[in-house]
Amino acid sequence: MKGGRAIYIVGPCAAESREQVMETAKAISSLRFEAGDFKFIFRAGVWKPRTNPRTFQGAGAQALEWLADVKRTYGMAIATEVATPEHVAAALETGVDYLWIGARSSATPIVVQSLADSICDLRLKIGDLKGLLIKNPVNADAALWLGNIERLEKTGVPVMAVHRGCNHQPCWAMAHKVRLARPDIPMLLDPSHLSGDAQRVPELLEKIAELGLDGAMVEVHCDPEHALSDSEQQISPDELNAALRQLNAARGCSVNAASQQCIAAEPQLNWLRAEIDELDEQLWDTIAARMDVSRRIGEWKKAHGVAPLQPERYQTIVESLKLKVERLGLSPAFAMQIWDLIHEESLKQQ
Numbered sequence: 001m002k003g004g005r006a007i008y009i010v011g012p013c014a015a016e017s018r019e020q021v022m023e024t025a026k027a028i029s030s031l032r033f034e035a036g037d038f039k040f041i042f043r044a045g046v047w048k049p050r051t052n053p054r055t056f057q058g059a060g061a062q063a064l065e066w067l068a069d070v071k072r073t074y075g076m077a078i079a080t081e082v083a084t085p086e087h088v089a090a091a092l093e094t095g096v097d098y099l100w101i102g103a104r105s106s107a108t109p110i111v112v113q114s115l116a117d118s119i120c121d122l123r124l125k126i127g128d129l130k131g132l133l134i135k136n137p138v139n140a141d142a143a144l145w146l147g148n149i150e151r152l153e154k155t156g157v158p159v160m161a162v163h164r165g166c167n168h169q170p171c172w173a174m175a176h177k178v179r180l181a182r183p184d185i186p187m188l189l190d191p192s193h194l195s196g197d198a199q200r201v202p203e204l205l206e207k208i209a210e211l212g213l214d215g216a217m218v219e220v221h222c223d224p225e226h227a228l229s230d231s232e233q234q235i236s237p238d239e240l241n242a243a244l245r246q247l248n249a250a251r252g253c254s255v256n257a258a259s260q261q262c263i264a265a266e267p268q269l270n271w272l273r274a275e276i277d278e279l280d281e282q283l284w285d286t287i288a289a290r291m292d293v294s295r296r297i298g299e300w301k302k303a304h305g306v307a308p309l310q311p312e313r314y315q316t317i318v319e320s321l322k323l324k325v326e327r328l329g330l331s332p333a334f335a336m337q338i339w340d341l342i343h344e345e346s347l348k349q350q
Helices: 018-034 061-073 085-094 109-122 143-154 172-183 190-197 196-211 237-251 267-303 311-328 333-348
Strands: 008-009 038-043 077-081 098-101 131-135 159-163 188-189 215-219
Touching: 018 038, 018 061, 018 237, 038 061, 038 098, 061 077, 061 085, 085 109, 098 109, 109 143, 131 143, 131 190, 143 159, 143 172, 143 333, 159 172, 172 188, 172 267, 188 196, 190 196, 190 215, 196 215, 196 237, 196 267, 267 333
Parallel strands: 008 038, 008 215, 038 077, 077 098, 098 131, 131 159, 159 188, 188 215
Antiparallel strands: none
């Protein structure tokens, strides 16, 4: 762990009201004594870049004062997402300690550069920052993520990378490339967006120790069921506390997650295994999707009196497959074994 303690940036997806923010912060602040030697930073979205314009878009600049109340009352550093230079100015004027740039903004270098420029112009005039966080782009682009890190580093503010996955799926290969290229900066995990499922958050938190990461950014809400955004992926403060305690107990180490005993002995092997697991999931998802299409093809063929097996098409696919596997450097015999099994099951589905 870089900096001595595991970094946990926790709080609701969105600041909905002063009462909701303060209630969540109060519960989280107590975890500083219950869950061990963690560095807690309180997070909440103020401006929410939602896909559907009819959904909750955030409370806006007024919510910055709620975050400032958290800082004054509970002594926690505060963090929020920014997407425009105006957001940067408002956050700095309020005394926000950490700014993060989300996946949608991270996908556009011009946006990241404009935010970096505004941070350079404003941080010394209005207020300094303790850190900047950059999430991976919505697409699995390690080069773009690394480029964004460089853009932000020119501000002179310490930068942390946040792996939030792509479309509620991990992108371990991308994150591994960035970790190998920049082992000098902290990398946090965002299990809330990695899964889109609150029940999977504790399981994903185990990856922090396995991969030698530096902490996590977790969506934590005092009443997740009634959250105005991302209710399905937020956990309660009690659930966070239980997950951290379980994580430490499973590792057989002290509550200090920065302890070297909590770091897996072979993080590089674990990274590679994570990549294999990700590819296996994609493989089975693809096979399942193929069988679904096969069933629909079978319905069409039945309705139009067409036989399930079409020898000419089968032969065309086989010849194409042989050329493909040769270019990929795979064994033709191995490829045909797999193809025959897939084709046989596809005929059954039809």
